[in-house]
Amino acid sequence: MTCDSLRKLIPLYYYGELTPEEEDLLEEHLHECAACERERERLRLLAAALDRRQQEIPPLLLEDCRDGLMAAIAGGITHPAAKPAKGPWKLFLEAMGATLSGFQRYRQPVGALALIAIGFFAARFTGTNPNAATSQPASPAGEVFATVRNVEPDSAGRVRIAFDETRRRVVSGNMEDQNIQKLLLAAAHEENPAVRVESVGLLRSRADSGEVRDALLNAVAHDPNAGVRLKALEGLKPLTGDAEVRNALAKVLLVDDNPAVRMQVVDLLVARRDDSVVGVLQNLVQKENNSGVRLKCEKALKDMNASIGTF
Amino acid sequence: MAQGAAGAAGARLSPQVDALIRAAQRGDQDAFEQLVRAYDQSVLRLAMNLLRSPEDARDVYQEAFLRVYRNLHAFRFDCSFHTWLYRIVTNICLDQLRKRKVRKEEPAVVETSDGPIDRMESFEEDAAEADPERSMWNRQLKQRIEGALEDLTPRERMVFELRHYQGLRLRNIGEMLGTSEEAAKNCLFRATQKMRSVLGDFV
Structure with missing residues (x-):
């Protein structure tokens, strides 16, 4: 093999990612070829310079991150395993979902997310908290996200609500389906x-x-x-x-x-x-x-x- | 080369980690917190090293572990938890790096009237440098290194980061990035070649 092709192995040699055969071949060559040996030394120096660049985590950042995470979890995300009692809003969404599921068993785009747009405008709700118009970032898998687009009371004392729904679904079937x-x-x-x-x-x-x-x-x-x-x-x-x-x-x-x-x-x-x-x-x-x-x-x-x- | 202690340990799914995951899947909040603490330092270090901004690293940390929290029930033990976690983390970091490439903003080194300053220097121990010439050389080297790293594609940057700084094996890196060991090898080779050509006269 030529110097050129063997030099390509030097970075992988440095990181211990060559096969034993390749390693033997290169070592034998390095022993005989001063130019390639210099190349290996340069790579070692480059790696040492890069090592010095490694960031230390700023003091307190880790604690800050941990606190932030736990606060986010405690403040709005319920655990998927611990299912909360269903509120009226969620029951309503489920009822809507059940009604619509017959029309559209499989929805696109996939990634298991489906979107049904019904109306326009207004606040954003998550499935677990009907009272807060929040922009909370998350809710557990399987929950419903809804964005309310329009709320309209009518003269009969009823209310008409238009919302977009995003729901994770799981379907299974064989490849012939x-x-x-x-x-x-x-x-x-x-x-x-x-x-x-x-x-x-x-x-x-x-x-x-x-x-x-x-x-x-x-x-x-x-x-x-x-x-x-x-x-x-x-x-x-x-x-x-x-x-x-x-x-x-x-x-x-x-x-x-x-x-x-x-x-x-x-x-x-x-x-x-x-x-x-x-x-x-x-x-x-x-x-x-x-x-x-x-x-x-x-x-x-x-x-x-x-x-x-x-x- | 730097070794990620948690990375190396996490590659094997120890019985303790296994038990923590199962408990967290059942809704045990303490177990989830312990699980986070077992891995979060290496996650934060990865994000800091890649993004060189505590704010961005914090965002990656939060987003990654929230995704873990939401999806842990779907973890089926068919790969190590470390690999599963790093799939999430590397996806988020790659998105951030790609956005930066598009926006071309928030470079790690910023120009000031006193010359280029690394945004992260304020977080580093300011080691008293006795030799001003050496100090200038070091500063230039640092600047070149940042430039060389900026020139890598997000994927090359990620593979290099995971191999060089986190000490992960290329096979494992390929698995995390949804690609082959061979592709990870090519990425690492391209990354070192690019850096070698930019930093050639410094080392």
Whole structure:
């Protein structure tokens, strides 16, 4: 191995993240190469300088945080395990929820939150405290958040209240269930990457559906999280014969910044013999920085009896 | 390299922590408080180091543990509590870092008529520096380090923080950030390369 490729291992060596084989290889090299040894020493000095930057927690901040947290909990958040008695407001919301649930069993956007907008304006309520128009930040999972938009007494002594309701719901079903699939498709766009990984991971077995295929392609091309992109690529494996999928993958190959993703895309593209992929791989070899991906491309081109460069 | 004591200990789910979680899930307030105290120093240190603002660190602390409080009933022991907690904390911190990147505000080092001042210096022990030249060099180095860290993407910054300052393994970091060990490795490599190029002539 060259100095260049071995130097790349130095940071991981410093953090003890190399395999024993890589470690042996590097140590042997450091013993012989003064330039690389100097590089290692520079990294050690850099790390020492960075160590000095570490923040000490300002005195009293920790206590202040603990007090603030406990006050927030005591002051408005009841524990999920200790269910409070239902007040009239909550009963009312539950009644509304039950009435509406028949119309809309599964709601989007998901992440398990549903919103029914009924009216406009006014104060904000939480499900546990009907009397206080507060902006309390939180309420336990499963509770109802409501924002009252309009309150209107009528001449008969009754009152008409318009509110938005946000409610966490739990649904379960198997993967054949269309509604479950719809929820997963929506969850593939959730902000939380862990939710996206899980959803795309489940959807990948359903790539035969057009909608799921599009969602997987969208995740491969646009998801900021490489873990999600890799999961989506796995789902596209059975579809490598699809021209549209191949086109999309060829584009991803040239723009994705993650070498693991690029490696997997190369694998998918070369799994099926196709002359159009030769140009894509030749193009990639020219600009690829990662030696692993480059080697894979070169090998694939060789296997296809194609030249490595376009020259 | 700095090691996060609570981080290392928390990676294994000890029987005591397990018992605290179960008690807190049943609604035991004292158990929840003890659980918080077992992990909150490392959470606060992470937030302080990343955001370099006690106000922001306090917000992260509060938001993170409130989310833990609200969602603890859903913790199913299928990963360590430390990993679960850090998924929450790193998400909140990444959001903050991304917002800062967009707003480009609240830099850790601010320019004043007396030269650049680290906002956090007022919280540090002001060690009497006998050698003014050394003091100037240190100040410049600090400023460069801040600049180098600012140049990292939020994700590179987070991986570096968790590996260098909190002493977590890359496999564990990948698990926390919803990505692979390999991706975390690449992030760490990019982060050290960037810092190495910015700080090259200082070290």
